[in-house]
Amino acid sequence: MKLSTRSRYGTRLxxxxxxxxxxxxxxxxxxxxxxxxxxxxxxxxxxxxxKAGYVKSVRGPKGGHMLAKPPHAIHMDEIVSLLEGGIGITECSENSNGCERSSLCHMRFLWKEITEAIHERLHNITLLDLVRMNSEES
Known part of the structure; x- marks a missing residue:
């Protein structure tokens, strides 16, 4: 799975x-x-x-953008899924109706397992975790 620039830049944002x-x-x-x-x-x-409620905007001279939720309440799976349109590595790994062969496909089990592992790992990392990792590196 290759993340799009949209997800990579969005997570950096x-x-x-x-x-x-x-x-x-x-x-x-x-x-x-x-x-x-x-x-x-x-x-x-x-x-x-x-639109998804992760960021809010403030108008005026001291305005800009900020998180709408605290960093500990935002999990990376939410952000990546939003920006990628899902986390599945194949269409059938998230939606069995996405492929007419999904009921016959022996590989679907593997694609689902990989998708679930990615989802779980991303879900277990919050923005606060990344802030802490970032401050340890600095």
Whole structure:
């Protein structure tokens, strides 16, 4: 499974907001500069995150974007699934109706196992965990 740029940049965006969670809203331009991602791309990525209730925007001179939930309450499976449109490595691993051969396919068991392992691992990591890992590296 190869994660899209959308997920990789989206998780970096979320981590940046988690690192600065107690500081209030942060401008996308600042995140873009720190993460070396274009502002235009971040503007596209933040839309589904706002719609799903993970990010909120604050208007005004001290405005910007911030997490709508504390970092310990946001699991990585939620973010990756939202930005990827699911976590399954194949269509049939999440939806047996996605393939007419799913009832006959001997490989579906393996694809489901891998998908479940990815989901479980991502679910066991929160943004707070990543903030802590980040501060240990610094």
């Amino acid at each position: 979320m981590l940046e907001m988690a690192i600065h969670f107690d500081e209030g809203p942060i401008h996308l331009a600042e995140i873009a500069r720190r993460q070396e991602i274009s502002v235009k791309y971040l503007e596209q990525i933040i839309i589904p995150l706002k």
